[in-house]
Amino acid sequence: MNITKQQIDDLNAVLKVEITREDYQEKVDSILRDYRKNANIPGFRKGQVPMGLIKKQYGKAVLVDEVNKLLQDHLNTYLVEEKLDVLGNPLPKQQDNFNWDAEQLAFEFELGLAPDFQVSLKGKKAIPHYKIVADKKMIDDQVARIRKQYGKLVSRPEVGKEDEVSGTFLSEAHEINHKTTLELAKVKSKKALEALKGKKPGDTVTLKTKGLFTEDYLLPSALGVPFDKAKDLDIEVSFTVEEINERQPAELTQELFDRLFGPDQVHSEKEMREKIKDDSEKQFLQQADQKLLNDVTESLIESTRFDLPMEFLKKWIQNTGEKPLTAEEAQDEYERSEKGLRYQLIEGKLISEHGLQVQFEELKDFAKGFIRSQMAQYGQTNPSEEDLEGIAARVLSNRDEVKRLSEQLMSQKLLDLYKEKANLKTREVTYEQFVKEVYG
Structure with missing residues (x-):
């Protein structure tokens, strides 16, 4: 087998794969011999069907299947060895009247190549980094709601x-x-x-x-x-x-404090207000972080310019789904997914350049933190380390959960990177101001 690459331009290439009969014939013959052993064809005893009849009935299908397996295996190996960063998967070029009986089979595959580009986190325009504070009015309202609820x-x-x-x-x-x-x-x-x-x-x-x-x-x-x-x-x-x-309204007694925050956690209205402020701002931090993540993402997509192999990607979208799409449907799908694809490439570049990785011990600790917060919502505020280890082990045995948690942890690593490296401007606001500015 021989694979050669023809570079069309910076974003497109064609792979030519040549397969000789020696590459597949032994495997094809072995499969056909197994077919012969088990074939039940009227007029012949089991295992005694002439090989010529077996080849006539099954030979072409077995040949095509084995050649496709060879192509898949060797194409993947070639892409890895040559360190080709491709978008989508190789697309076979249409070949009419293909002769499967030829001594040498030649196939061509179109490749869409990832662009070469640079990412700068230091944009010209500073991105607002919101710090949301719980002001006196919000705390007063929360105290009033609590007193009313428990009154x-x-x-x-x-x-x-x-x-x-x-x-x-x-x-x-x-x-x-x-x-x-x-x-x-x-x-x-x-x-x-x-x-x-x-x-x-x-x-x-x-x-x-x-x-x-x-x-x-x-x-x-x-x-x-x-x-x-x-x-x-x-x-x-x-x-x-x-x-x-x-x-x-309920009186602010120790009994109420214990009911709200747990035994002996809060002892006065002043401490209650401090607790409300602290808990509220921790919740606000998540919203501010998500806003920052969204804003940096949009800024990077806008400021990081590069071309994509657009025609290849539209053709790939058109032909690789559950059912073929029309050219117009593929165009619409490309337009919907282009921004996401651009950010995937930018994100991959940042992860590679800054050495961001998700290690197993980090993932386990992250899972335990997630489990701890979930248990706290149901009143289990002090789970044992043994319990956390056991639950985390069960969670991490699920492939989908590992993928979901890994993505969340990597998102947190990227957020930390943006806070350290991006051009940010801290803006302190109340929650009411945040909602008004962000959501109108």
Whole structure:
């Protein structure tokens, strides 16, 4: 077997593979002899079928199969030995009226080659690196929510400004008959609040659904209707008051602190506020990191210029899926995937140039950290090292989990690289400011 490469340009090449009969004949003959031993053909005893008949019936199929195996094995070996960085897989060139009986078989394969390029993390324009802080207003709101959530309900004789009113929404025309509890603090409509003010159990008021609540998502659950039906609903419904309660905020006692944060972790309102601030900012860090990762990715794609073997890739996309695509479908798919392919090449370059690797011990520690955080969500805050080792071993025995965790760990390594090397500008913001700037 002989393989030669013809360089078309920097991004395209053609491999020519020549196979002689000696490369495959012995293997083909061995397979056909096995076929003969086991062939059941009417008129012949098992194992006594003439070899000529076996070759006539199975010879071409066995030949084609063995040649394809040879091609695959030797092409892969050649690409590795020659250190050719290819995109996609080699594409066989169409050969009409191919003669499988020839003494020498010649095949040609198109290659799409990865471009040679440089990556600079020091872009001209600084990328914002958000540091999200929990401000006093956010902490005050969180304390108020906690006190309300763990407070006690006190029955009231009539509806007041901040009460919770249980009752039934009714509209026969729209098939609405649903019991619910209204938190008046979440009722937006001034007319509705005025209508409910001073009402007693047994009283019925008429409310308009449009603009009833401060948030649109509250209406479907209050009326007991699907979101699609509630989305543009603008009708009048009756609401019959059944129960009125005032939620009195909980006192900030040691019992509440222990319930919220675990025994003897927090001992005062000041420590509680510090804990809320610390926990909130740890959660914000994940969002800020993801934003940074996205922004650096976009910046690298934009600033790192290189060509791709576009025509080869479109042809590869067109012919290597579960079913062949039209040229137009392949063009659309290429346009959808081009940005992702570009970043894969950039990422691979960064990983190679900076020696980023995922070692097994690192992966195991990463898995244990992930397991520890998962267990903490279910109240298991102090698992033993033996338990963590056992669970990690089970997780890492799953190939899909290993792949997923490896990708997450490499993403973290890249993020650390960007924080160290990229042109970043720290921007301290509150969470409200972050949401406004990032999501509009």
